[in-house]
Each structure stands twice: as structure tokens, then as C-alpha cells.
Amino acid sequence: MTLATAPALRQRALLPTLVLLASSTAVVASLGAPLVPRIAQEEGVSLSSAQWVLTVTFLTAAVISPLIGRLGGGRYRRPVILCGLAAVCLGAVLAALPLGFGAVVVGRVLQGVGLSLTPLAIAVAREVMAEDRRPAAISTLSVTTVAGAGMGYPLASFIVEHHGVSAAYWAGAGLAGLTLIAAVLVIPGNPTTERRPTDLVGAVLLGGGAGGLLLSVSQAHNWTGAVALGVGLASLVSWVAWIRWTLSRTDPLVDLRLATRHGVLGANVTALLAGCGMYMLITMVVLLVQAPAATGYGLGHSVTVAGLMLVPFSLASVLGNRTTRGLDRLVAPDMLLPIGCSLFLVATLVLAGWRGSLWGCVLAMVIGGLGSGCAFAAMPRLIVRFTPAAETGSAMAFNMILRYLGFSAGSALVLAILEFHADPDGALTPTGFTVAALASSAVSGVAAVLGLVLARSVIALELAEAA
Structure with a gap:
């Protein structure tokens, strides 16, 4: 290979490398929910304590995303991406080694760094890709995050069922290491000298x-x-x-005045509440499907089947995303948020009523996925619509923070409810799942009502300005 062909090869390999970055970090971050019951059993901790292997990952992403965005916004973007991938790889190794539950939690903290790298990958695509390829590349990277989580759950569940929890994290370390090598070879530096205080x-x-x-x-x-x-x-x-x-x-670090601007506030409130309701739904379904039938609430399927529950959710999320384009001709764009939250509400009510069957869980996940695609697709569109171009990055960063905080709160809240309603021996009960599902319905219902009120206020203001 000549020196002249090397840049051309790097350019052709750029998009596949960015897609690998977004999907691999999503896959590694998803090594949580299906593994929680097995980790609780192997490490001898309570279910609520084991749930922190999922909660702490999203909490890390929520806190570190604005920092990563700030550090990676200028000439340090390439080293920030490489250091972030190295942290993910190290975190997976820590979680895989037999060092105890504390090491698993620390490892999951480091793996959470990976969730903050996708915006930097999008920034690389926006600045480096050819103009005619740029929109498709950014759209692909946005969808890849959801698809990566959908792939990660069943993959992790299959590995755990046949080779144990540590094998799943070793696989994550290998995937992160492969991504790091590709990033070193392909991702370009940023020549800008712009520096902003951290x-x-x-x-x-x-x-x-x-x-x-x-x-x-x-x-x-x-x-x-x-x-x-x-x-x-x-x-x-x-x-x-x-x-x-x-x-x-x-x-x-975060512009709160911008975050509460008219039109942007609805997207941010919904991100927090819808994210909470979504992960309450996902956590309950994963626990229900793989719990033994003798518990009175479990369906008695393998951990692999539990992981596969995320596949219909992910596919429905992509479908919901595409459906919003058709809904634009029927309803105002501001109404997509309450519509998505209403679908979350329906999904949790379906789970409350038909959680005793696998088809009921699948139906709840499909409806919830449609709500996810509808609501989360509408958020960036509203933010871009009501935010100056120079401030869009900051507004999107805060929305992502609230989304991750919602995920964290949902995963923690559902376990708190389940253990509060446990029997005297500490075993979970069917009543606990019913209460948790109804609590998730309440969260989604509040999100739908607030989204509707805020959407109508925006529509009324625009009509008044037009008049």
C-alpha cells in the first residue's frame, strides 16, 4: 500500500469505525439488566444491590457526558475518544476478574464512560464526512445506539447461560479492545485550537x-x-x-437557562420521566421472564430468553422513529412527546394485566418500544427547532443527562418497590410486580400529561405570534 492510498482507505473505514464505536459501547453498557439476578446469586448480594451494575452505568454517563463533550469538543477530541475506549476496556476486564462485587461496580462505572462517546462520534462524522454522505452517516449512528443495546442484551444472556457472568465481560473487553485498535488507526485528529474551561x-x-x-x-x-x-x-x-x-x-457545564427555554422544557421533562418509566418496564420484564415459575410470578425461561425480550423493544423503537415522519402530517410535532409517553403508559398497563404470560411481556415491550421511538425521536427535533444553532450541542447534552438520570432512577426505583413488598424471608412477591408496574404507569401518565400541557402551550404561543 502506498502513502497516497492510506488516507483514502482511512476515509472509507471512517464510518464503519464510528458505527463500531457507537454499537460496541452500547453493547458493553447493556451488560447489566439480564445479568442482575445471576450476579446477585454469584456475589451473594441482594437484588437491589446487584441492580447497581446497571444503575451506576447510566449514572456515570449522566455525570460524565457534559465533561466528555466539553473536553472532546476541540483539539483533544481524538485522545478523549481513545481514553474513553481504554476506560471501557479496563472496566470490562475489572468486572470479568474474580475480584468481588465492588470490582464489578467499579468496572461498570468505567463502562459507563462509553455511553458519552457517541456524541463525539457524531461530531467526527459531521466535520469529516463528505457533505453528501453526512446526513445518512449521522442518522446511522443515532440508530446504532438503540440497535447496539438490542444486540447486547441477548448476546450477553446467551454467553452468561453457557459460560458464566465473567465470560460476558471478557467478551465486552475484547469488543472494546477491537474498537480501540480501529479508532487508533482510523479516527483523525482535530486541528482546532479552541479551548473552553471545564x-x-x-x-x-x-x-x-x-x-x-x-x-x-x-x-x-x-x-x-x-x-x-x-x-x-x-x-x-x-x-x-x-x-x-x-x-x-x-x-x-450545562446551560440551565437554555434547558428551560420555551419549547425545550417539554423535551427535557419528558426525557427524565419517560426514561424512568422505560427502564422500570425493561427491568420488570427481564426479571419476570427468567424468574422460576415456583416463585408465583416468574415465567421460568432461560436468561437467554430474558435477553431476547429487548429485541422486539429495539425493533419497535426503530419503527416508532420512522412512524413519527408520517405522524407529522397528521399531528403537530409537539404532540409526539405525549403520544410516546401514552404508549409507555399502555405498555405498563399491559404488563400489569398480562405479566403471567410470555406473549403479554412481548406485547408490552413492543408497545413500549413504539413509545420509545416516538418520544425520543421527537426530543432532538424540538430542541433543534427552539435552540440557536450555536447552542444546540449544549441543549442536547442536558437532554441526554436527563435521559440517563431517568434510566438510572427507573432501574433503582423498580427494585426498591419490589423489595419493599417482599415477604418476610426477602423473596419477591407477585404483589410487588403489580405495584411496580402501576407505579411505572403513573410515571408515564404524568409524563404524558405534562408533555401535553407543555405542547399545547407551545402551540398556543406560536398561534398568537402568527396572529
């Missing part, structure tokens, strides 16, 4: 507030009232301090 204080306050809230939700039933109240109050203080600190800075 708000480390804001990141610490945001992480403390979010982590304390999730910890108090997931462990409230295990703590005394004073401890739970203390952690909750400390979390509240951290949130208040973060808001005051953010509003006082000229270049904050």
Missing part, C-alpha cells in the same frame, strides 16, 4: 446530587429513617448548590 465543580455537585438521590431511593428500605433522610437532604443540598453554581457561571 467546570469540574459543577460536575462534582451534579454527581453528588444524582448519586445521593439514587442511593436514597434504592436503599431506603434497608436504612434507618435518619440515614435515609440524611442522604436525601445531602442530595437536595448538592442539587441546590449545583443550580446556584451553574447559574452564576458564564460558561457552565
